[in-house]
Amino acid sequence: MNREKVSTPPSHFDMHAAFARDFLYAPGLLLAGLVILALAAFMLSLAVGSVRIPLRDIVAVLLGGDAAKPAWATIVLQFRLPKALTAMLAGAALSVSGLQMQTLFRNPLAGPFVLGISSGASLGVALTVLLAGVAVGLGGSTTLLAGISLAGDASLALSAILGSGLVLLLVMSVARRVQSGMTLLILGLMFGYTTSALVSVLIYFSVVERIQAYISWTFGSFGGVTWRQLQVMAPAILLGLAGGHLLMKPLNALLLGETYAQSLGLNVRRVRLGIIGSSAVLAGVVTAFCGPIGFLGIAVPHLCRSLLNTSDHRLLLPAVSLMGATLALGADIVAGLPGSQLTLPLNAVTALLGAPVVIWVILRQRNLRQAFAG
């Protein structure tokens, strides 16, 4: 495909490039900035909500001291802190997963949600939650209805990981044959339809309590995750994030396409499995504990790429993690409607904030093709 030569006035481009270079020469500085931003969002999310807590008291509570009011300590430690940690982990996980998918598929619109990984996780969770309900309904036993235990969390996460992993393997096996990103996106879309059809069938035969539990799960929330659940979620996500960061060199090689990557000595099949594996763990675990949270995974990599003006994963991966954590905290703060007793469904907020970004991405398609391996 021929593209006309870019003949924009050199001064602008040179300045832009020089700006980006100076940035690249000081990646530490840049990442430090993002860390500060994430910490600020973290503190803010602890401070605001239905009750506003002064920063001094938060620091005191976090350091093991007492707050001015005893109730504040409970609010911070039992509600806001696990929620904030969950938001950070989930935001980082979804963003890294999205970045990996976009690079692997060489498609700017790829992401965990679009390719149906979240749909797969949804189906896995629906099977676990709703079939359990069916079993209860048939067997009449109440023991299975008992609150979700640690073992229950693990099985929920496991079913989500299995669901998302299976979808990704399916997508990959098709991807190897068709090589057209559009086909893959359609495949993901079709899988979404199939999933919701299957879930409908499950809902039809399920009991009301279970349906309620599943539906509120689909709204997405960082608040439902307890300290106990975090003990499962945090290690899984940290492992996935570490795996994702270990793949920075292969991901950079994949920017050149699979053929060049192979000629550079990359074992493409193994790397592909590694990327799929870590991506499925990240997206699957988040979806299991927080519900299918859309848009962060697509939008954050684009934001970071245009902010840093680089496609180097050595810089992008940490940047995307920090940015994802920050934006997830931001979305959670907005969803909490500070100062009120109401909360919005998290997915409504991420979509309201994220959809304009995706639209902007599509409208900038031409620039996108240049700024991204399309």
Added chain:
Amino acid sequence: MTNGTVLKTSALSIGYRRPRKPPVVIAKDLNFSLHPGELVCLLGPNGAGKSTLMRTLARLQPSLSGQIWLDGRPLADLRPGQLARRLSIVLTERVDVGAMTGYGLVSLGRHPYTGWTGSLNEQDQRIVQWALRAVSAQDLANRLTVEMSDGERQKVFIARALAQQPSVMLLDEPTAFLDLPRRVEVMELLRQLAIENNQAILLSTHDLDLALRNADRLWLISSDGELFDGAPEDLILNGAFERVFSAEGVSFDRARGSFHTRQDNCGRLLLHGDGVAAFWTRRALERIGYAVGNDDENGHASFYPARAASRASALGSVTVKLRENGAIYILDMAGRKDSFSSLNALTTYLRRAGAGGNADAKADQNLHTRR
């Protein structure tokens, strides 16, 4: 570099395997070798298997049978990293790498040498700089690849392949998207690199003229999978070009080293005159379908076996005369002489005379008398 050979094949058979069906054999029994410091061009019709051969040599697809040796070791035995340090490729298709500088792109070529983060050490950085210098692309180091022209991008991709410090470089149609000056530049660059780095460079191309002028050797691969190996001139003289391209509806002109598709059906004209003007007059006449004979055509006759049929007596002659203000072309045909100030006027006249008879030609005579 055993016996001065970096790459060698024996009884190599290339093609595609299919599930539960016999494999598609594209070429078989290939025996050839590449030597350090030489530039070899791979030519052949579309679909003859140039890309398949390239891909097989780069181990991007398996061979059907036979052996390939790289630096004296069987290609199949090399680990991916070892292979990447010995052989690098440049592909036809343009790859958008996103927001990456020329330097960043070339440093990807150091992947087989770097650690798990892909960070460059001092030596890696020196080699990246060297690779950029080798293709005279130092000024592209800090430019984003998306801002580069096709020619600049191709140079940076060649530098990337150089940064792998391979003993063999394979390039699949490296001149495909370039304009003529860039093509010449890239071809000369590759020739130079082969000599300076003592590397073997194999490139596939459709650019016959450039290949004939620059390649140390040609590999001609035919549609039925035969491979002819030799100096360009050898392959012209021994008729390999005719054999390879005969089925393609074109004929190869040995005397000129180029292809013709047009059949000479307008008759034959003799050409008087010499020098550059006569050369281009011949080209113009041949273009519109005339066979052109020289004054002393006996010596030439043997070079045109394909045109023996049209060797009837000449319809007339064209004489080229040089004047101070340019050439004059005098057509002596059917008992009358006309003079033309440009080849456009001459060919226009001949085309109309040939197509519509003399009446039309006379009506259009003002075309040349006016000038």
